[in-house]
Amino acid sequence: MGQHGLVRRPASVMRWEGGIKSDWQFVVGNLLILSSLAAGVVLLITAGIGTDSVDLESVVAGVACIIASQVLAAIIVLSANKVVIDGDYIAWQPRLHRRALRKYRWHQIKDVQLYNAKGWIWGWGFRYNPKIGWGHIVKSGPAIRIIKNNGRSFVITVVDAQTAVETAQNYLAGKTN
Numbered sequence: 001m002g003q004h005g006l007v008r009r010p011a012s013v014m015r016w017e018g019g020i021k022s023d024w025q026f027v028v029g030n031l032l033i034l035s036s037l038a039a040g041v042v043l044l045i046t047a048g049i050g051t052d053s054v055d056l057e058s059v060v061a062g063v064a065c066i067i068a069s070q071v072l073a074a075i076i077v078l079s080a081n082k083v084v085i086d087g088d089y090i091a092w093q094p095r096l097h098r099r100a101l102r103k104y105r106w107h108q109i110k111d112v113q114l115y116n117a118k119g120w121i122w123g124w125g126f127r128y129n130p131k132i133g134w135g136h137i138v139k140s141g142p143a144i145r146i147i148k149n150n151g152r153s154f155v156i157t158v159v160d161a162q163t164a165v166e167t168a169q170n171y172l173a174g175k176t177n
Helices: 023-046 056-071 073-077 161-176
Strands: 016-021 080-085 089-094 102-105 109-117 125-129 133-137 141-148 153-157
Touching: 016 161, 023 056, 023 073, 056 073, 073 125, 080 153, 080 161, 109 153, 109 161, 141 161
Parallel strands: 133 153
Antiparallel strands: 016 080, 080 089, 089 102, 109 141, 125 133, 141 153
C-alpha cells in the first residue's frame, strides 16, 4: 500500500535531492528548549499554587518560560533542510516536516543561480534580506537562489549547490524549448 502523494518515476528521469544540516544548531536548540521548560516548571512549583499566598509574578514567569520553550522549537525545525529538484518542481522542506513547505513549479521560475550565502551577515534560520529576498540559511556557503517570474527570490543553502543549480538549469532550458 503506497503513501499519499507518492509518485513513481522511471530511473532514467534526472532528479537531484540534497540538503544540509547544522548539528550545533540542533543541540543548542534542544538545550534551550529543555532549560526554558525546566525553568518554567521550577517557577510554577515555587509559586505556591494551591496555597493561600500565590506569587503571581512567578506564575506569569513560569508560563512565559514554558511558552518560550515551545517557540524555540523553530530553532530545531530550521536546523536542517531537504531540497528536491525533479521534472515537476523544486521543493524545499525543513527538518521534521512531512511535506514540502514551498514548491516552485517550473512555469513559476525565471532563473536558478548559484549564490554564496553569508550566515554571519544574514544570520541563520529563515531570514529576509531586502536585496535578495527570503531564504533558509543553515550554514554560510554555497546556496541555490530561485528567482521567480515576479522577481521575488528564495535562497536555500545545500551541500552540493553547484550540482543542484546545474540540474535546475537543465530543466529550465527544457521549459523554454
